Structures are given as structure tokens and as C-alpha cells.
Amino acid sequence: MSTSNPPFSDAERRGLYRAIYERRDVRSQFLPDPIPPEVLTRLLEAAHHAPSVGFMQPWDFIVIESRDVRETVLAMFEQENQKAAERFEGERKEHYRSLKLQGIMESPLNLCITCDRSRGGPHVLGRNSIVETDLFSTCLAVQNLWLAARVEGIGVGWVSILDQEQLSTALNLPEHVYPLAYLCLGYVSEFLDQPELEAKGWRSRLPLSELVHGDKWGQPLAGPWFDAL
Numbered sequence: 740m741s742t743s744n745p746p747f748s749d750a751e752r753r754g755l756y757r758a759i760y761e762r763r764d765v766r767s768q769f770l771p772d773p774i775p776p777e778v779l780t781r782l783l784e785a786a787h788h789a790p791s792v793g794f795m796q797p798w799d800f801i802v803i804e805s806r807d808v809r810e811t812v813l814a815m816f817e818q819e820n821q822k823a824a825e826r827f828e829g830e831r832k833e834h835y836r837s838l839k840l841q842g843i844m845e846s847p848l849n850l851c852i853t854c855d856r857s858r859g860g861p862h863v864l865g866r867n868s869i870v871e872t873d874l875f876s877t878c879l880a881v882q883n884l885w886l887a888a889r890v891e892g893i894g895v896g897w898v899s900i901l902d903q904e905q906l907s908t909a910l911n912l913p914e915h916v917y918p919l920a921y922l923c924l925g926y927v928s929e930f931l932d933q934p935e936l937e938a939k940g941w942r943s944r945l946p947l948s949e950l951v952h953g954d955k956w957g958q959p960l961a962g963p964w965f966d967a968l
């Protein structure tokens with residue numbers, strides 16, 4: 740271990756796990772207070788320090804304040820959300836319709852994190868066999884930002900009920916740039932104790948013990964590993 744990087748203290752370690760467990764997807768609790776530029780810079784730096792295939796760093800960050808752009812995106816959401824509701828029937832459909840699934844106008848800032856699929860040229864180290872690794876890398880940037888936002892007291896909501904092509908057009912993206920994550924950001928009145936979808940009875944967290952397999956899919960995990968779960 741490098742002497743310039745001492746081990747994490749217990750408090751620091753607890754802080755990281757706390758951020759992981761208490762991070763929430765936020766859409767209903769946004770406050771209008773603006774995010775100071777230095778705070779946004781910290782969030783973007785956190786995102787920019789995510790791992791990326793071949794150190795490709797395929798992300799760009801589109802900081803959206805304009806009400807016009809946000810209204811356009813909201814209209815796109817409404818259209819797609821209508822279609823999504825049609826996938827369900829009866830009570831489930833009514834339940835779906837009752838869920839709030841975006842905070843585009845209430846949040847003071849929207850952020851689109853994109854993936855430039857051509858960055859680094861045609862041969863990116865590590866991306867030869869699995870071409871989607873640029874997208875995976877960009878997801879990690881999103882998660883870094885999400886966790887950093889949590890410790891800053893800022894909520895983040897991911898809105899994916901959007902048509903990718905319409906979104907690309909609205910944001911003037913070049914052909915080779917993919918709009919990976921459309922996010923709503925802002926300080927919040929509260930962070931819920933559990934996912935909003937769980938609190939509203941849509942779906943619960945699965946038990947970890949059902950998701951861990953030994954050696955091959957479907958094989959139970961043996962011995963102390965299993966007991967510890």
C-alpha cells in the first residue's frame with residue numbers, strides 16, 4: 740500500500756457504505772434551491788474519475804438549465820410514459836399511473852451524461868470483444884455522480900422513459916454520441932429510507948441470498964459464505 744494513500748479510517752469506511760445504502764432515486768422531493776457551481780464541479784469531477792475501458796473516458800456532460808429544453812424533454816416523457824402505461828392492465832395500470840417517475844421541471848438542474856462511442860479511435864484497449872464496454876463505463880460515471888451527490892445532500896433522479904432519438908435531437912447530439920442518462924438534480928426535502936418504488940408497493944428488494952450462486956448458475960453457495968449471507 741502506498742504511504743501517500745493511508746488506509747481508510749473506520750469513519751470514512753462507514754461514510755462510504757452509508758452513501759451507498761442511503762442513495763436514492765429522487766423525483767418527488769426536489770427543492771428549488773440552486774446548486775452552487777463549485778458543488779456541481781465536485782459532482783462532475785467524481786463522475787470523471789470513474790473507471791473506463793482503455794481509459795476511454797467516453798462521457799460528456801450536458802448541463803441543462805433552460806426551461807424550454809426541459810419542457811421539450813417533459814413532453815417527450817409524457818408521450819413515452821403514456822405508451823409505458825399501456826403495457827399494464829387493471830389495477831397494475833392504475834398503480835403505474837399513480838407513480839411519479841420524473842422531476843424534470845421541479846429540479847433546478849437537469850444533466851445528460853452522454854457516451855461518445857468514437858472517443859479514443861477505432862481500437863480502444865479492452866473494447867475489442869465487448870463493444871458495449873463504453874456504455875458500461877459511462878454507467879459507472881453516473882453512479883459515481885449519484886453517490887457524490889448523496890453526500891452533498893443532492894438528490895438525483897434518472898429518467899429513462901424517453902425516446903433516445905428524440906432526446907438526441909432535442910440536445911443536438913452528433914450521430915456518434917449516445918444520450919446514456921438523463922438526470923434531474925437538486926437539493927431535497929428528504930431522502931426516503933427505501934426506494935420510492937418499494938415505499939409505494941410496486942416492487943421490493945430481493946433477498947441477496949437468492950442471488951448468490953456457487954460455482955455455476957443455480958448451485959447453492961456452500962459453507963461459511965452461505966452462513967454469512
Ligand SMILES: Cc1cc2c(cc1C)N(C[C@H](O)[C@H](O)[C@H](O)COP(=O)(O)O)c1[nH]c(=O)[nH]c(=O)c1N2
Pocket residue numbers: 762763764765766839840841896897898899900933934935936937
Ligand atoms: C438505468 C436506470 C433507469 C431508471 C432508473 C434507474 C436506473 C438505474 N430509475 C430509478 C429506479 O426506479 C430506482 O433506482 C430503483 O427503484 C431503486 O431505488 P433507489 O435508486 O435505490 O432509490 C428511474 N426512476 C424513475 O422514476 N423514472 C425512470 O425513468 C427511471 N429510470
